[in-house]
Amino acid sequence: MTAFLFQLSFWLAAPVWLLMIFAPGWGPTARIAGSPWTVMPVLLVYLALAVPVFPELWTAVRSPDLETFRDLTALAGGAGAIWSQVIAWDLLIGQWMYREARRLGISALLMGPLLVLTILLSPFGLLLFLGLRAARSWRAPREDLAATVAGGAP
Secondary structure, three states, rough: OHHHHHHHHHHHHHHHHHHHHHHHOOOHHHHHOOOOOOOHHHHHHHHHHHHHHHHHHHHHHHHHHHHHHHHHHOOOOHOOOOOOOOHHHHHHHHHHHHHHHHHHOOOHHHHHHHHHHHHOOOOHHHHHHHHHHHHHHHHHHHHHHHHHHOOOOO
């Protein structure tokens, strides 16, 4: 059952990822990606995996150290719980990135691969996106200023 729940956590998140990557301009995609409720099914899987190993989970978070965390992840339910937690948080990060990219007018052709990277290695995807977002935000005021100086409207 644990192996099934481990796999299920990804498959519950996958439809939202697919919409953001392959149908970013479709009306329902923005509505779905704008909802924090998309992670609820994954969090329910997390609870199903975490409750049976709660004493070990609590020990690992109450006084975290590498050995205690290693003991938790040695349990199938512990590893599965951590995995489903990662899936849920990665999805929330991906949804935020998707919404920010749309707000900033970042191309879907650029965001698609970046979202795939975020699915696979979310810290790398998030760092790249934050750099892209900073560059985009930094450039926009300069372009507005140049337009104003040239006599155009910002």
